[in-house]
Amino acid sequence: MLTITRATYDAIVAHAKRDHPDEACGIVAGPEGSDRPERLIEMVNAAGSPTFYEFDSTDLFQLYKEMDARDEEPVVVYHSHTATEAYPSVTDVKLAGEPNAHYVLVSTREHGNDEGPVEFRSYRIVDGQITEEEIQVVEAFSSLG
Amino acid sequence: MAIEVRIPTILRTYTAGEKSVSGAGGTLAALIDDLEANHAGIKDRLIDNGDLRRFVNVYVNDEDVRFLGGLEAELKDGDQVVVLPAVAGGAR
Numbered sequence: 001m002l003t004i005t006r007a008t009y010d011a012i013v014a015h016a017k018r019d020h021p022d023e024a025c026g027i028v029a030g031p032e033g034s035d036r037p038e039r040l041i042e043m044v045n046a047a048g049s050p051t052f053y054e055f056d057s058t059d060l061f062q063l064y065k066e067m068d069a070r071d072e073e074p075v076v077v078y079h080s081h082t083a084t085e086a087y088p089s090v091t092d093v094k095l096a097g098e099p100n101a102h103y104v105l106v107s108t109r110e111h112g113n114d115e116g117p118v119e120f121r122s123y124r125i126v127d128g129q130i131t132e133e134e135i136q137v138v139e140a141f142s143s144l145g
Numbered sequence: 146m147a148i149e150v151r152i153p154t155i156l157r158t159y160t161a162g163e164k165s166v167s168g169a170g171g172t173l174a175a176l177i178d179d180l181e182a183n184h185a186g187i188k189d190r191l192i193d194n195g196d197l198r199r200f201v202n203v204y205v206n207d208e209d210v211r212f213l214g215g216l217e218a219e220l221k222d223g224d225q226v227v228v229l230p231a232v233a234g235g236a237r
Binding site: 023025027043047049050051052053054055057058060061064065073077079081082083084088089090091092095096097098099100 | 227230234235
């Protein structure tokens with residue numbers, strides 16, 4: 001299960017809507033081993049495409065260096081699909097490189113840049129296998145005790 | 146000649162879970178051959194048809210190796226090599 005705060009959930013949705021019709025992408029980092037997505041980092045989609053996303057290689061390096069220095073790991077890797085459902089494509093599965101991450105997909109196909117609900121789903125992608133998981137939205141992590 | 150190589154999570158199955166391993170080689174190609182000798186299988190995850198895989202990024206001392214000559218990039222003792230899988234995908 002993915003547990004995520006309301007603020008982070010809303011920020012991912014806002015990013016996806018803002019970048020529509022291009023795919024939006026980013027990471028939510030958290031302390032290593034915590035499984036808590038705490039620090040959202042919006043990334044530039046270097047592909048600038050409605051059907052593909054890719055972190056710029058230099059940005060990627062800086063991001064991982066920074067996470068390393070802070071003892072963080074990518075807890076969530078998110079991106080949007082802008083004309084199709086929020087389900088991992090063949091490409092998404094082939095390129096999924098973080099076996100410990102929650103892969104969040106948001107679909108903006110219904111309302112685009114406008115207000116309105118989006119599909120927001122989360123998956124594990126390991127060894128080519130997709131496993132959808134439940135999402136629990138909380139106000140704050142501390143409230144979990 | 147020792148070169149530190151940082152291994153991403155997804156390739157740590159080849160390094161018994163180690164985040165970082167030591168290797169040797171005067172070029173990136175030679176380093177990868179040396180890694181393969183100690184961590185069988187890793188080369189195929191880095192190289193395809195004699196070239197670096199499109200969605201694998203390798204950095205030498207903070208620089209993307211594609212700007213340093215790719216597999217022919219020269220390495221020296223004390224260099225730090227970082228391997229990161231691209232974060233990429235898309236609707237198709």
